[in-house]
Amino acid sequence: MTPRERWEALEEEFLSPWAAKAARSRGRLRPEAECPLRTCFQRDRDRIIHSKAFRRLKHKTQVFLAPTGDHYRTRLTHTLEVAQIARTMARALRLNEDLTEAIALGHDLGHTPFGHAGEEVLNELMPGGFRHYEQSLRVVDCLEKEGRGLNLTHEVRDGILKHSKGLGPILSPEDDPPLTLEAQVVRLADLIAYVNHDLDDALRAGIIRERDIPKDCLQILGHRHAARINTVVQDTVQETLAAGDGRLHLSERVLRALSELREFLFERVYRAREVRREFEKARRVLIDLFEYYLRQESVWEKEMPCYEEGIYKERMVCDFIAGMTDRYALYLYEKLFLPRPYPITLTGADRGD
Template identity: 70%
Template sequence: MNLRKELEQIEEKVLSPLAAKSAKTRGRQRPEKECPVRTAFQRDRDRIVHAKAFRRLKHKTQVFLSPGGDHYRTRLTHTLEVAQIARTMARALRLNEDLTEAIALGHDLGHTPFGHAGEAVLNELNPAGFRHYEQSLRVVDFLEKEGKGLNLTWEVRDGILKHSKGKGPILPKDKAQLAATLEGQLVRVADIIAYLNHDLDDALRGNVIKESDIPKECLKVLGHRHSERINTMVKSLIFSTLKADDGELHIEETVIEAMDRLRDFLFARVYEAPCVYGEMLKAKKFLKELYFYFLENGLPWEKSSIYDEETSIHQKICDFIAGMTDRYALSLFEKYFVPKPWPF
């Protein structure tokens, strides 16, 4: 009995013709024997969940640095919320849920400590620049398993690399900006649906903003409650896409406009708020100090066996710092820069 083949046959019968089928994957970087139980995309999802980089996400900042409360989002809870939203939409559209979940769970593996503050520092100091989505791909291709990587399928790797949109359009017309699969494109949208809503929720919890501060036009279109806003965005994508039936993802224009306005509001009133931005500046300063320290003194994490001679010290430093949790980065800063009393 080969359960994997049965599952692949079920995919052919049940999933949309537009869905990516695990039996038709473009393959892995290195050929390997197929599993008799799990499909290729199931194996990718499982490999990501068991990765060290995935476990470290629980101690990486989403927006609020080292929050005192237990209910603020971390990079891990953000990832889980993205996966949940993406799977809901994938199931409704009869797309491949396993592929969708694998991309969602892996999309932020390369994110730095202290959120986008850390990313900005590495991008500034590394001559080659730094982008977290490229680092996420580097994690699964190379850094995990002592330089062997996870050997994921092409579709998952493509989705991880193409998930980020920054301040750009949620659904850009330029197809080169999008993942090749609809599953990868879904994760891109799920990512922004997740952070728009949970960052707003955390900002309200932290008294950074009040409910009355949220643009009324956004509340009118999206809803007044956290769950209602997520539901509005998710349903708009599902039903607009089903109605168009043209092989592309769609969201109602009024909902897109409300999402864009809400994103602008978060940048202006939350991400750049003095109480948030001030802490980000502190994080940037001490990460810069760590970067320059490693540049001058070398790395304590010198896994020379995984690098070739052409790998620059800047790349090694980026790998090291990007892999840190917030608390590990703080502990290293204290170790190298905070004076300690002389033992008597």
């Protein structure tokens, strides 16, 4: 047996009946020979980590645009926190940690520069709208590796596509749940991570004070960042094991507190005047870049090679802008729209000598 086959046999023996098994994966868009060392989900995780889109997450906004402090979250640190929380739950539930980690690391690859401000802009400008989770799938399917994509497994692709919630149900919806329990775990871990670390960052930034946070949420979930995460993770594991039906569960008490805390963040942080003021500046940057590149066909044909037959130019420009980091978008804006001093060497007469 190869190392991969031995590991697949261990998965069959040790993992929960509800866990996804690598040997039973639904496969890839394009069939490939198996690796002798790594399972298909391990390979997906590695492909995501080594992708250019993953590296760009370190310079993409989570909530606060271009923060001067070193301790504010970026889209990359958010992704790592999601992966850590998700793996903790997956191990406790005897789920497939490799699949869980792959979904977690890939779930935000399609996020725009300037966080949800960028997503709002592209949603307005794109025919048919723009949703970051669909763009994340597009990144791994079409845009990475010069248009060849990463050719991930069906299970990872499904988890990436179905991770987002907005203000919708915290637990997976009944009508279109993720394919695997591992994907349900990542979906919840994403919310656990951002609710807690965005609260932490908002306190650091002075947007809110601890006395502003609903007291019943703190009493139920905990007064500290680590305590709140621990409360929700332990509650999820206990309630899910007790139910034993292949779906994630939370106690009503914890679910209600988590939902209330999320609503508080949307109202007092994401829609806060200080945050929205910077978002409006970011909107102007992305609108101007989008309109500029739509008019510059010779530029976008060079910068954005057509990866798909018959793709329309709005789609190409959207792919280009959605992939930018905050600082690259600001660099292009300055280069294209802001005047620069002309490098003229003044003569003595010009200087008034």
